[in-house]
């Protein structure tokens with residue numbers, strides 16, 4: 001495995017998500033739109049109503065079949081609020097969850113323990129230097145990660161490396177140029193706070209990048225949320 005140099009950008013991101021991890025319930029309320037703050041932010045920043053908000057997560061998880069029983073890597077898992085319920089419905093799968101922030105992942109671990117998900121394991125690490133052998137997984141799932149990762153090329157390279165031939169790569173993240181209000185908040189709020197890291201993909205650049213690495217590529221957007229699936 002290649003030596004991976006930790007940059008100050010990595011440290012800044014880790015610090016931002018450390019603080020957010022400590023506020024796990026607030027983050028969960030925002031991402032799931034289950035609190036008043038979440039509803040306001042969803043609507044104001046992302047232009048989403050309840051239906052659209054439900055649709056991006058449904059679409060991102062839809063490629064994972066209900067009877068999946070292989071090996072799945074989720075990176076980054078964050079607080080696990082979006083995926084632990086999914087894993088509860090896939091008891092025959094072997095699930096590995098990875099995140100850079102131990103603080104964010106602590107929430108996911110507690111959630112998995114409360115739900116008795118013994119088939120889900122957690123590893124702290126960097127998506128740019130994944131601690132797995134080549135072709136270790138049948139599915140790599142990535143929700144809301146690529147807009148945060150500091151080294152996008154390394155993240156695309158590593159997620160592909162650990163996926164077996166014929167395996168599925170799917171998920172979602174922020175796409176620039178689709179919804180102006182979101183672009184504004186990303187530029188003036190999420191980037192300065194260290195939650196998002198440019199450069200960002202556009203819909204066209206993401207499609208082109210995935211087509212150069214994968215087959216059966218599908219990309220669509222719900223406002224500024226880009227949802228993708230493809231096969232290695």
Ligand SMILES: C[S@@+](CC[C@H](N)C(=O)[O-])C[C@H]1O[C@@H](n2cnc3c(N)ncnc32)[C@H](O)[C@@H]1O
Nearest residue numbers: 017076077078099100101104126127143144148
């Ligand atoms: C917006 S959260 C998304 C979490 C979760 N997938 C969700 O949708 O709620 C972004 C996550 O990316 C993680 N992250 C940022 N840089 C990373 C890296 N280089 N390697 C692994 N995880 C990273 C952060 O720690 C944070 O938990």
